[in-house]
Amino acid sequence: MSPLIATHYCYALVPLRLTRTAMALPQKESTPIFSDATAGTLRLIAYLALAAVLMVLDHRNGWLHRVRYATSAAIVPIYKLAAAPADWIHAAGTAFTQHGRLVDENRQLREALMLAEARLNRMHAVAQQNERLKHLLDTQQLLGMHAQLARLIDVQLGPTRDRVMLNVGADEGVHVGQTVIDSHGVMGQIIEILPHASVAMLVIDPDHALPVMATRTGLRGIAHGTGDSGRLLVPNLPLSSDVKPGDQLVTSGLGGRFPAGFPVGTVTGLERDPSGMFLQAIVKPAAELERSGEVLLLREQPDPVGPPAPAPQAGPPDSLAPTASAGGHAVPVAPAGGVR
């Protein structure tokens, strides 16, 4: 508005300048401040609407995943590039680790190896015995666990670190729902796959829950993530339940998503839940969620024939329940609810 008033002013008072202002006027009219700002605001509103539409469609139909899958040939190298500095720092760290620490570590590892060998020898005998029993039972099912090694690609997905990226994907036979473990316990499960990479949700993700069982008492519960990397929560335990700090929790296999018998964590504390009606157990995850560089993806075993295997505790004598006990003996870590 103000340029217009100014021009009127010129018209009235300075006729000499009239021609010059009149010539300047058309130029000014094409770029007035007000309408430019309006156009900018309209453009912003258009973009906001577009973004909102995209978000709703994505939320409903999972577009992001599809676009990511389609463009993964371009995206995965970017992830690897972003992860490279962390890898270099790690490599440099190992290169410059002090000698003393290496010696210590070496000693510890040797001890662990001896222990493991001793245990292995014992297990060998047990395995042989097991083999004989299996033959006796005439089961065809193999005890062998099918697993696939994968490496973490160290990038940050989303605002928190509850999801990790692995370097194997659909082309390597990975599919959504596979269990991810490290040498200490359950880490999480695959939630998204790309052709040569996949995303796993860790057990500490607030959106994650997995069925667990205490090894000492057989008490069952559901372990929820808390978003805090050293803490899982098992809520809704009866006040009278027999659970105490130090109890080991393993996957119970209920629901069929996770195979039974893998360590999940150790109970570190108990508290009343906010309502005061139930106990909740605070659990420290067994897997080294912060440190694991290499992980295992469990392949699902062929579905067991017949009903899901019962818990591996002592059941009725074999003669009474031939089919069910066959499943129970053959696979102590069988996927309990293989049919899903």
Added chain:
Amino acid sequence: MNRLRTQGWVFWIGIVLALLLMLMPLPTLIQPLKPYWPALVLVYWSLESTDRVNVGLAFGVGIVADLLNGALLGDQALRLAVLVFIVLRFRSRLRFFPMWQQALALWLLLLNNHVLQALIRAFAGDSPMPALSWLAPAVGAAVWPFVFLLLDDLNTRVRGKGARAS
């Protein structure tokens, strides 16, 4: 022409580096404090030159960022578009602020950005952001002077070289 093209290179390399920095992990303890790099770079360039950054470009960068690490397609696109719109609207004032005032303004911008992010996450039904991440805008404001000086230095160098060459 040559100068413009070199400046264009500096601009795009800056954007790509910001996206990579966004993906790069930090030690878990300080992870939530990580500043939102693409926003800082976009703010610098929208203050620096009028014709390079507009709301549409911010939207595009946001879409790419969403493809790389977003939980929802369009989330970062929306936030960056809003951010750049505000910066362009107050550009003439922000440019001549002293550095500390600029950093303060940036803190408010990033805080606004963070509130938007929290709202979008709440609407999408995702888990809430970690409490520590509310400090990230302050960290972003604290590193702003360094980002500004670094990019400004690069920019003037490129400009000087371009002027000599042409």
